[in-house]
């Protein structure tokens with residue numbers, strides 16, 4: 001999860017209020033001190049931290065908790081609201097035909113972000129194209145082409161050309177049938193005159209609807225100066241903050257951009273084209289505080305199910321609810337889960353699961369889970385159709401044969417069979433449940449602190 005340190009320290013601080021009905025001044029002072037420490041560690045500007053903590057302190061003491069609200073939930077809501085205002089609004093990005101120009105310093109992540117945004121627009125049903133005009137960095141063309149192939153989006157570049165403006169002109173013409181044009185430009189080590197001239201020339205030709213500054217979250221508070229510099233030089237409409245997965249200083253970058261006239265459009269959270277998020281302040285802070293993010297989660301589930309069902313004509317989800325849950329069905333569930341993105345990001349979006357699980361699990365727990373999924377897939381490739389359809393028919397001899405054939409241990413094969421039995425059992429329980437039962441179960445899991453408790457996805 002991005003900003004992991006900040007999230008877990010904020011959640012830890014708020015958990016100290018568990019069970020308190022009223023808050024003393026000491027309780028509030030203690031919580032505020034911890035929040036200050038966490039934000040300063042995330043490289044948030046001191047003056048912003050003081051402003052935020054004064055506001056939290058004053059509201060926590062002056063405002064009475066609404067009836068039936070615990071002290072913890074009351075302070076959690078105040079911290080949530082103040083943190084959302086700290087990181088500001090999201091840049092308006094309409095889901096329609098438009099041209100987006102990307103600018104930024106060398107290595108900030110423009111080329112990667114161009115492919116990521118194109119992927120994101122394609123998942124929204126639009127037809128994007130990336131136009132790569134970087135003639136400055138050798139390899140930029142190949143990198144951009146490769147990433148766009150992975151994102152399965154249109155790409156235009158010319159590795160032999162040396163005039164970025166001509167490439168932009170030709171690119172717009174060549175991708176005329178696309179609706180979202182994302183123009184990637186060259187970077188430089190600093191915002192130097194040559195870079196400004198080049199971007200201004202492309203800007204005049206391309207006449208973008210939105211110009212985004214791409215900046216690396218690792219610069220923390222420095223994001224403010226960089227955003228102001230680019231705003232002065234070429235005018236920007238928003239910012240894409242990249243590499244939030246690789247730094248503890250992302251909080252500073254988010255808050256710093258909000259200090260300028262800019263807003264944030266996208267977040268980069270990894271090197272693959274799926275590691276991109278539309279910036280949603282409320283969902284982002286909600287996840288950080290361990291409250292989940294149903295909006296992002298439902299988007300990912302919807303996308304995963306569309307892709308899975310598009311591939312599996314014969315798969316009838318209602319079969320699952322009839323209790324005919326085979327290993328083939330389990331594999332389809334695993335593929336759908338995989339399509340939702342990295343497990344740790346998905347878990348963070350499940351209300352009551354995210355933060356609490358993260359703080360309870362060892363650091364590499366998610367990697368182990370992803371590894372297990374890969375092993376299960378390999379094991380199922382070594383099973384016969386009959387074994388996949390009737391897993392209960394797999395005895396010791398077959399376990400030995402499957403282990404040998406898949407190169408996995410017998411223990412891992414037995415683990416797969418056990419996991420299948422658990423999921424089949426769980427489905428039988430859901431099958432008999434009405435909506436109210438389901439709500440009660442989710443509440444119970446939430447009260448239990450959202451622990452996996454064997455209910456984990458895998």
Ligand SMILES: Nc1nc2c(ncn2[C@@H]2O[C@H](COP(=O)(O)OP(=O)(O)OP(=O)(O)O)[C@@H](O)[C@H]2O)c(=O)[nH]1
Nearest residue numbers: 106107108109110111112187242243268269270271
């Ligand atoms: N971990 C992580 N790495 C990223 C992210 N975005 C980009 N990167 C990596 O950062 C490096 C630079 O990314 P590029 O997209 O090439 O940066 P650029 O701004 O196009 O660089 P120039 O073309 O030289 O201006 C590459 O190794 C990317 O894989 C991210 O969100 N997370």
